[in-house]
Amino acid sequence: QVQLVESGGGLVQAGGSLRLSCAASGITVNINSIGWYRQAPGKERELVATISSGGRTNNADSVKGRFTISRDNAKNTLYLQMNSLKPEDTAVYYCQAESSWNVYWGQGTQVTVSS
Numbered sequence: 024q025v026q027l028v029e030s031g032g033g034l035v036q037a038g039g040s041l042r043l044s045c046a047a048s049g050i051t052v053n054i055n056s057i058g059w060y061r062q063a064p065g066k067e068r069e070l071v072a073t074i075s076s077g078g079r080t081n082n083a084d085s086v087k088g089r090f091t092i093s094r095d096n097a098k099n100t101l102y103l104q105m106n107s108l109k110p111e112d113t114a115v116y117y118c119q120a121e122s123s124w125n126v127y128w129g130q131g132t133q134v135t136v137s138s
Contacts, residue, residue, distance in 0.1 A: 025049040025127040027118040032132030039108050039136070045101040045118030045129060053122040059092065059103045061114035061134075071116070072103065086112075108136045 031043040043059065058073025058081075072082045072092035080092055091104045101118060113136050118129035 025051055025054065025120050025122070025125075027120060027127055027129035029116065029118045029129045029132040032116060032134045034135045034137065035108055037108060037110055037136055037138050040104070040106045041108065041134060042105065043103040043116055043118075043132060043134075045103075047099045047101065047118075047120060051099055051120075053124075054120045055122060057094065057101050057118070057120040059101075059116055060119055061112075061116045062131075063111075063114040066114075068117070073119075074101070105134070108134075110136045110138045112136050 026048045028046045029043060031041060033041060035041055056073050056075045059071040060068050061071050062068040070083055071086055072090055074080045074092050074094055089107045094101045115131040115133050117131045120127045
């Protein structure tokens with residue numbers, strides 16, 4: 024089992040920055056990729072950015088050039104640096120990890136961007 028705990032969300036003005044963190048615990052050695060998803064009210068959950076065990080990243084077009092995903096393997100922590108935030112980035116942001124057999128989700132952290 025893998026447990027994921029997000030932190031770092033909050034309220035920020037448009038143009039501002041936030042950094043989200045996701046602390047992973049449990050049996051993390053089998054994780055193939057880990058990343059961030061978000062869900063805005065009334066919308067489906069969507070991919071924001073992922074990073075594979077080999078370090079390859081994948082970013083949604085809507086966040087390219089503004090968001091950066093990174094990880095600290097020594098701390099088993101995933102980060103999402105979000106710059107130039109827009110009101111449309113408002114959502115609950117979830118950390119997700121995938122192994123060969125399971126998909127794990129955190130509880131989510133709210134990000135609200137005011138105009």
